[in-house]
């Protein structure tokens with residue numbers, strides 16, 4: 730199955746790091762608060778982070794009491810940044826696509842993946858391997874781009890607008906066609922995999938997970954008053970969170 734390593738593209742990497750370093754972005758405003766609202770107690774826990782990126786989360790998991798964090802990522806550039814900025818004796822970074830975690834010979838109490846699973850074609854394979862790597866009762870918590878956000882190929886305007894150019898609603902296409910959707914995000918041809926909401930959930934339950942909680946975060950009214958551009962998220966949530974438990 731194909732794997733794209735877009736975060737090692739120089740132009741993409743630079744723009745992505747610029748976005749994440751801004752104080753005001755969707756991650757800081759409502760993605761990360763949701764992640765931490767769903768986070769299990771990490772005290773003394775062994776954590777695996779799939780698509781750990783530049784390592785900031787791995788360091789936070791240690792600060793939340795994790796005894797060990799293994800962060801894996803397909804991108805050498807992201808891991809270089811992680812090792813430079815977020816090194817700790819309790820963190821191990823590994824350059825590995827998450828499709829290969831079946832080769833890891835270790836168990837974890839918590840597996841977390843923040844905004845990386847939509848880059849993976851073989852979601853079912855990853856879910857089955859996560860189940861195997863978790864200890865009994867272990868938690869698998871992940872966020873991904875919301876399925877209403879991934880069924881769009883970048884052709885035409887993302888929005889239907891009124892005569893003043895104001896967004897009326899988001900356009901989506903082929904929600905029921907599970908496929909790779911290539912679109913422009915900083916650079917052309919960024920590959921993401923669209924799966925229906927039912928597939929995301931049923932794949933987990935069929936592998937043996939129980940669903941603990943689902944979240945589709947959106948900004949508060951106060952945030953939108955301050956940053957009107959985030960009103961888009963009332964039309965179309967950007968993020969989907971699923972917290973599940975190995976039974």
Ligand SMILES: C[S@@+](CC[C@H](N)C(=O)[O-])C[C@H]1O[C@@H](n2cnc3c(N)ncnc32)[C@H](O)[C@@H]1O
Pocket residue numbers: 732733736779780781782783785786801802803804807825826827828842843844845848849
């Ligand atoms: C949006 S970033 C999120 C980084 C980090 N989890 C965070 O929330 O700050 C997505 C990350 O997933 C990684 N990634 C994409 N496809 C991957 C794959 N198949 N296996 C492992 N990592 C992957 C990218 O290299 C990138 O670092």
